[in-house]
Amino acid sequence: MAELKGACIIGQSGGPTSVINASAYGVIRTALDNPNITNVYGAEHGIVGVLNDRLFDMGQEDPKELELLKFTPSSALGSCRYKMKDPDEDDTDYKRILEVFKKHDVRYFFYNGGNDSMDTCNKISKYMQKVGYECRVMGVPKTIDNDLFGTDHCPGFPSAAKYIATSCMEVWQDAHVYDKGMVCIIEIMGRHAGWLTAASALAYEYGCGPDLIYLPETDFDMEQFLADVDRIWKEKNNVMVAVSEGIHYADGSFVSEAKTSATDGFGHAQLGGLAALLANIVKERTGAKVRGIELSLLQRCGAHLASETDIEESFMAGKAAVENAVAGITDKMVAFERETVDGRYACKTKLLNLTDVANYEKKVPIEWINDAHNGVKHEFVDYALPLIQGETKMVKVDSLPRFAKLKKVLA
């Protein structure tokens, strides 16, 4: 493959994670060190920054600040949720991207995101091929949802899983102190895939986790749920429940959006989300003290609990994207393959076609969900446990996080 000299762009897109910046750092550090890459630009707010020609010159950043990206949650360059049109219908954006690429002699484009971002990546890659502009395009995966196709797991998921497991264990301790007992309902992210909610099973595995776990991979039945809670309440005088935000009835409607359901007993829009809704229903039925807790953004930005394995693998994904692109490869997403080396978990990168990855959602295998659809099997624990190992080396000042501060000098 011919050597290709030029600038590169790294963009971040979609919901942030605790370690998306570790991947960005993997791209930036590796690109800055590579003689074929003449300039390293960070796009402000992902593809929106390319469209607006808002590119930051990463070469002007203090290397020490860049290094802190490994431990800085959220998307340091800014993110976006921008849906690219089909270029056959409207190629305005694509023409503009080509213009900006030409202006800065961009020959490498790295896009760090989830399903939608891989779709963006794929469309740009195919357009550049069509118009004959040589630019190597690589997707760098991230999503706490863990739902990208073809990869053993996704950067970002392990750290969120670790946050969820640890928080469940701590809340379990808190929710088990009173003589009167308590029902505690924890709402966890994941609209269509239950990987994150399943991570609460790690807490159970270590002695203090939810008695009941409901994933969006199966239909939710309110009466069965109430019967489950009632049974455990009578048995233990204490119930902990983990629910995915995406649980839905058999007709596909989200439980969180139920407005006039006879079972919920309320005739108005819910403000406080699913946990509050279920807490109220359980309280009405059982009379128990009930608390609903929504882990909300905390679970995806809790970098102080990030998994070291996740940080290092996220960095590795960014690094692999640059190395493969420089070696002549394009139109791929970096993915992970799990290995067993000396009987222990190991992980190496592989490459997938962008076309195969874009817009496909990988769900928790139905065989890993128990028959009653209120828990996950040990296979999930075996899968997830190696991923959460090791602690972050987050830098602190006065015992508070010291996050990267970028100068963001425009190119």
Next chain:
Amino acid sequence: MAELKGACIIGQSGGPTSVINASAYGVIRTALDNPNITNVYGAEHGIVGVLNDRLFDMGQEDPKELELLKFTPSSALGSCRYKMKDPDEDDTDYKRILEVFKKHDVRYFFYNGGNDSMDTCNKISKYMQKVGYECRVMGVPKTIDNDLFGTDHCPGFPSAAKYIATSCMEVWQDAHVYDKGMVCIIEIMGRHAGWLTAASALAYEYGCGPDLIYLPETDFDMEQFLADVDRIWKEKNNVMVAVSEGIHYADGSFVSEAKTSATDGFGHAQLGGLAALLANIVKERTGAKVRGIELSLLQRCGAHLASETDIEESFMAGKAAVENAVAGITDKMVAFERETVDGRYACKTKLLNLTDVANYEKKVPIEWINDAHNGVKHEFVDYALPLIQGETKMVKVDSLPRFAKLKKVLA
């Protein structure tokens, strides 16, 4: 003072914290090592366990498990919210307690809790004096609310403050990524005192914290709040707000309980708490993307982020209670006095009369709140910062917390 030999009871009461078990361990370890204390009993669910004669023999626990209490959140012995009657009106409970004390030759009673618990402690102490049963009674403070009278700060507050500051910093990163901007409203515990909500100012001090902070020490004005949010939204296209769960209107009614207020625009009971309520109001007014986050139980059980200073001081409070009681002192609560040693923060214990402490709530000084009542002054940061220093030495197995497992053998 005459030497007093006999058994001791340690009980935990009220809402748990990340470090209440560190205080319990301070009592248990010191008592087990003291020759004057013949047996060390842990009361199940505080005073309720005494009334039911449910006492665990701490001498039968594995010392290594007891040591893990320093890093185990929540009340390992169980807690209660049991209001003792005035003994002049109904002394049934007091007679029962005396009976149990006599049965086990209990001569030392240590009670670990907040305002209400100190009231319980005080009533028991005075009753025992009245009936002439020699028993030395000591209160060991704990409360994340930091509202106990006469002490520089309360064990439990620093760790919750650190959790809040760290979480605000991380959420700030997450809430600042999108090109469209966002309003983020974080609800923090503290019904009558704003110490915990003020802790969010630590995040601001370190570059990523709330623009606006509302405490229950001042009256809340919905129109002024909306004007504040609007002003910052226009200026920065991003607003972070921290509110205490206890903010109230000038008439004393809690904002969280507003059901038919014209300003909130909803005519029904709120399910999701204050953050969801305010988020909806702001969304309606500004049209901005808004998210309400309730830190809920997480802030009081997040032991993985506990302050080492808090852990050590909590242990010290328990230790001091035993040492003083054995030395002949009774009817006191252990409190903290801040010192400056070699220009650095230090803390020593002192003793307060239980009568002076019981039922009094200490609030954030009004001079520490800014004139607009939407932020705190630097004095608060100077006060709180030394308290959150140092990291926990929490033991982990497979990168998840390893909490104490007590056998709880009944006496």
